[in-house]
Structures are given as structure tokens and as C-alpha cells.
Amino acid sequence: MTSTTMLILGASGDLAKRLLLPGLGSLVVGGDASDLRLLDGLKVVGSGRSDRGGEWRDTVAGAFEQIGAKGEAVDAILATTEYVQADPTSADDWKPLLDQVEGDLVVYFALPPAIVSKVAAVLEGLDLPEHTVLAVEKPFGDDADSATALNAALGRVVPEERIHRVDHFLGHRAALAMLATRFNNRLLESSWNGDAIERVEIVYDEKLGLEGRAGYYDTAGALRDMLQSHLLQVLAVTACEAPSHFDAEHLRNSLAAVLSVTRPWTGAPVFPNTDGPSRRARYTAGEVDGKQLPDYASEKGVDPEHETETLAEIALQVDNARWGGVPFVLRSGKAIGDPANEIRVHYRPVRFRPDGQTGDASAEVLRFGFKPPRIELRFTSGGGDMPFELEPVQVSGTLPKSPVTEYGEVIRGVLGDDPTLSIRGDVAVQCWNIVQPILDAWQRGEVPLDEYPAGSGGPADWS
Ligand code: NDP
16 A cells, blocks of 8 residues: 655756665665655655656666665565656646655655745645645755745645755764764763853865756855755754754754854954955865866856855854854865865863963864764873873764665655754744855955865965
8 A cells, every 4th residue: 555655856866866766775774663664655756857767767776776775665666666757847747747646745856946936836736635745955045035935835835844844964973973962971961062162163075076066056156055054054953952852843943043043253253364254265176086177167057257166164153151152163165185074073271281281282172073974082191101291192983874874864754754854944044044144245255265276175375
């Protein structure tokens, strides 16, 4: 018996093939009994304007094979999956799509962001199954007004609790570990504030350059693509107050509360050579891992007039009693030679050192790494040849590996009707409000667009 139909719009695209379908397969590989119940009777329908019907089943089978998913659940999905050629912005094309639906409906928008509101307007006029869930990818709008309008458009289709605004970073091991570890660890819990912590950095650099995605990226840039969405969510899980429960209501209230008091840094300059809370840069030609990358501005589809940044760094403050005075630095860049991707929590030096030394030799740094997921603590310790002499020590551990991918977590929430790890509508708007003053300053030309060679660590004078 079919219980749910998952309709993937934009199934011919990169997200569906590379992340969504393997994510679904990962629930077969690593999911527990409740995950297998979610997959029981699941019908997966792919759709797009292009004719992919002949290859669809192979695409699904390939994604499952790639992640090692096999067995009855996989066979059942492969036996019922269909592809329907349709334009989701055309009301007429929805007839054959809805003919495929059995049971409850999940509509997954794996579509370019500009199309989402058009599809929402079409859905509003359709007779959808009573239990319909919408899953919408980031970026959610392109400013606070468009995000508000998109909230309203989706809200006319289904109630808020059935709208999953996807941010797969909330399903990332490092983000989940941050939440779980912080609140269940006496040592951390008691020192998780501005008295003990001096600065927090959330960094997600990558080696990849544009990879042919100019159509989307050249109008977005690093700040909109990574910081406004993913890294603000990571800030929220790092800085939020303890929710009473890890459920949709309480966790999302905590995340919303901390983001509601987050804004661009106004304290003493955080970045050398600039007074403002942001800096931006764009890569020029260079080599990453033996591969030559052209100057970003000369890539196919790029309009240099857009002045799109491929590296963004911003400093934020969280205006509450726990975090007042602590800068939260968010950074993400493309074409970085030795990329870091981690949350770094820098502790303050101790107030007094009996060894007569001063400075930060004793300051601890706690790191939550994204790739591979790990926790590492750097501190100073005695015990070497000389009595009382301090040596840097590092303890680290790889986080328990889960076969369920980040997109597996997303799909678990969507199929399980549990929006805990998705973005609430007011938060989607607030995330634009947080970065808007920075975008405005860039638009006014107040922050220079620096350059760095691909393969370097960023502009030479940034460090
Ligand atoms: P693509 O650009 O690959 O587009 C997906 C599909 O959308 C296309 O294959 C196309 O299918 C359909 N489409 C394109 N234009 C239109 C249109 N005008 N009207 C109707 N359908 C259209 O996107 P991705 O798969 O890369 O991403 C999908 C979403 O997921 C985006 O919101 C993106 O930001 C987000 N995302 C993507 C990630 C990734 O790594 N790819 C990672 C995280 C989020 P057809 O031509 O067959 O209709």
C-alpha cells in the first residue's frame, strides 16, 4: 500500500541526482526501524520539463547503488518510481503529475529559486491531497521582502508546520554535535558565554571554484549563498539558549530568539585594516590541487559588473547577556587552497598565570570540524621536562560516523512530518534582515572588492 508520494520537481537537476536520491538511499543504509517505516509504501515521482523518462529508474537505482542501499525497501521504491515530463509553472501540466499521487503528498522543490513562487501560485489553485507537505530549498527569497512574500505564497498552499525550508547544514554532524554536546556537557555548558569565550569563528571554505554555476552564483555570491543561510544557522545552534526539548517548537523558538538579537558588529574593529564588520574578495586565476582555475571574472556566464564576491567574511554580535561583546565571525570562500571548515570557539586567557607569563599561551580553542566531522580541543598543559613549563596539547576525536547523510536527515524530517531541523518562516526573513546592512554597504561601494589568487588562502593582507 502506498502511503506517501514524494514528488521531486526539478528531478533532472544536480541536487536531485547528487544529494537528494543518495540521501533517501542513506536512510535505507543507516536508518532505524522508524526510518524504514517512513520508506514503507513510499512512491518517488521525478519531474522536469526535459524528457528523462527513459533514464529515470536507472538514475534512482544508480544513486542507491552509489550509497550502498539495497534490499526490500530499495526494490519497492524502484518498482513504483515514475518520471513525468511537466512544467511545474503550468497548471495544465499538474494534471498528469497529480494523477501519479497516491496517499499523502510531499512536493520537493529541487528548482532554481526564481521558480518557486511561480509554482506556489499554481499550487494555490489546485486540489492537492489533504495532507501535503512542501520542501523548499535555499536560498529562500533574495531579501526580507521577497522571503516574506514567499512565506505568504506557500502559506496559502499549506499551513506553516508543513513547510520545510531546507538548510542541510542543520543536518550536518558538526551542527548536530554542537547542539548535543553543548547542552549535555557540564564543562562546556558552564563556560559557554562571553565571560569565558573571546571570539567564535564559523568558517566554511572550499577548493571548488565556480564549476559552471554562473547562472545562479553570479547573482548570489558567497554572502548570500553560504553566510546568509547555512552559516547563520550554524551560529544559531552555537549561540542559542538551551531548548526545553529538542522538538520543533522548542528548538526552533531557541534558534529564532538568538537570531532575533543578532546584527552586524559595532564594537572595536575585528578585521585588520578595516573599521567595518565585513570584507569581500574575488578570486583571480590560479591553481587548486593541480587544476588551473581561470579568473572568476572571465568565467562563462559571469558579468564582472555584478562585482560578485567569491569570499565573504562578516562579524556579527549577539545582543544578549550571554554573548554581549563577543564577535561571531562568519567566513566562506571558493577556490581556497587549504580550506578550513569548522566552528572555532576561542576562549579567553586565564586572568592570572602563576608562571609569571602573560598573554594567550593558555587560551583554549575548541573546534567542531565539518569535514570530517570531529571535535578538537587545543590547550596548554604541564608535565614536560621542566616543572611548570607549559606545552600546547591537542585532544581530538572523530565524531561517530553516520551513514545517514545531511540530505538523509532532511528527508527524514520531510517524510516524518517533523520540521525540527528546517527553517521557520520568521527565521528565514530574519536571516535576510541580519545581512541586509552589509549588502547595502557593499552596494554603496563602501567595502572594496579585494582579490586573491585561486589556490591561496585569501587576500594576502587579510590575515
Ligand atoms: P538546477 O539549476 O540543476 O535546476 C534543477 C532543475 O530545475 C533543472 O534540471 C530544470 O529541469 C529545472 N528548471 C530549470 N529552470 C526551470 C524553469 N524556468 N522552470 C521550471 N523548471 C526549471 O538546480 P540544482 O539542482 O542545482 O538546485 C536546485 C535547488 O537546490 C536550488 O534552489 C539550489 O539553490 C538548491 N541547492 C542546490 C545544491 C546543489 O549542490 N546543487 C546544494 C544546496 C541547495 P528541467 O529543465 O528538466 O525542467
